[in-house]
Amino acid sequence: MPYFKDIEITNEANSKYLELIQIKHLLTHTMGHDKQLLDKSHLKALSDDINLVKYVLNYPLKHAPGEYFCYSNAPIYLLSVIIEKVTGMKLQEFAKQEIMDKMNINFNWSESKEHHTWGATGLETLPTDLHKLGKLFLDSGKYNELQIVPNSWLEEMRTFRVLTPTWYIESTPLPKYGYGYNLWICENGIYYKDGTDAQYMIINPNKNILITITANDQENRHKILKCLKEIL
Numbered sequence: 001m002p003y004f005k006d007i008e009i010t011n012e013a014n015s016k017y018l019e020l021i022q023i024k025h026l027l028t029h030t031m032g033h034d035k036q037l038l039d040k041s042h043l044k045a046l047s048d049d050i051n052l053v054k055y056v057l058n059y060p061l062k063h064a065p066g067e068y069f070c071y072s073n074a075p076i077y078l079l080s081v082i083i084e085k086v087t088g089m090k091l092q093e094f095a096k097q098e099i100m101d102k103m104n105i106n107f108n109w110s111e112s113k114e115h116h117t118w119g120a121t122g123l124e125t126l127p128t129d130l131h132k133l134g135k136l137f138l139d140s141g142k143y144n145e146l147q148i149v150p151n152s153w154l155e156e157m158r159t160f161r162v163l164t165p166t167w168y169i170e171s172t173p174l175p176k177y178g179y180g181y182n183l184w185i186c187e188n189g190i191y192y193k194d195g196t197d198a199q200y201m202i203i204n205p206n207k208n209i210l211i212t213i214t215a216n217d218q219e220n221r222h223k224i225l226k227c228l229k230e231i232l
Contacts, residue, residue, distance in 0.1 A: 003082045004057060011058040017065060018057065023082070025065040026075035027181040028161045032061035038073035038120070040196075052112055053081060069164050069179060073120035076182070077112070080119030091117035103143045105129040121196070131212040134201040137191075138210055157181040158191045158203075172222075173229040174202070190232060198224050204232055 001018050009015060017032050025031045036042065037056060046055070056074045080091040087094050092109040100107055107129065110122030132143065137158070141149040160178045167176040174192060178185045185191045192202040198215035211228060215221075 003085050004053065004078075007051075007054050007057055009058060011060065014058060014061045017061040017063075021065045023079070024161075024181075026079045026082075028066075028069070028179055029071050029075055030063075030066050030069055030162055031075050031078075032063045032065050032068065033059060033070050033072060033074065034062040034068065035059075036070065036072045036074075038077055048113070052077065052114060053116075066162075069162050069166070071164075071167065073118070076120035077116070077118060080117045084116060090115075091119055099133075099148055102146060102148055103129075103132050105132060127212060127214045130201060130214060131210065134203060134210045134212050137203045138205070138208060157183050158185065160185050173225045173232060197221070200224075202228070202232065207232075 001021070009018065021031050037059060038052065046052075056078060059074075062068070083089075083091050083094055089097070090111070092111075095109070096107075099105075105125060107123065107125035109117050109124070111117055136143065136149055137154055140151040141147055141154050158180050160180060162179050164176050164179050164184075169175055174184070174190065174194075175186055176184050177187045180191065183191045183193060189206055190202065190204045192200060194200050197218040198213060198221040200211065200213040202211040202213075203209070204211075209231065211231070213224065215224060217224070
């Protein structure tokens with residue numbers, strides 16, 4: 001909350017939890033909401049003049065931070081705003097300077113109407129460049145012998161943090177057993193990121209396999225995963 005002193009908290013019931021929220025709760029989607037916020041359908045229902053940060057901080061927190069997993073764009077949007085406050089750069093600019101330019105990656109990351117990088121969504125890049133980013137996990141954070149991201153941070157990301165029972169479907173090729181820092185974690189050690197309409201960055205460390213997929217086919221998403229099952 002020290003990063004959001006300028007935001008008016010009108011929902012007093014949230015106050016007891018807001019002061020307890022830490023960065024790790026944003027990264028693990030456990031800040032306390034019980035509903036997904038700021039996805040496409042939700043944004044369409046909000047008025048154009050609403051302050052999104054104020055809306056998220058005042059939206060009812062039903063659980064103490066760290067207790068309940070609720071996958072949502074909201075905590076990552078807050079994290080994007082925090083990065084902007086700390087670095088003086090938008091998340092897109094910070095990522096460009098610290099990662100993308102060093103890896104020769106061209107990309108675009110869309111912004112909200114408040115001109116903050118979305119963070120949880122809106123990243124556009126080529127499949128080959130997405131694969132470069134995924135390969136950092138297998139190459140201990142290095143690209144062409146240049147240390148892009150500390151390997152210790154990658155280890156933190158893929159460390160199991162919280163169970164995700166409401167998302168777990170045992171029969172799927174990638175059952176969402178738990179979550180790390182912005183990564184889904186399976187019981188067999190596979191970890192991954194996924195996106196709208198069948199976008200994937202999947203890492204199987206046991207077989208040294210990385211699979212990246214960019215698609216626009218939500219209807220056939222299950223068929224794509226079925227094709228991957230034997231490989232994984």
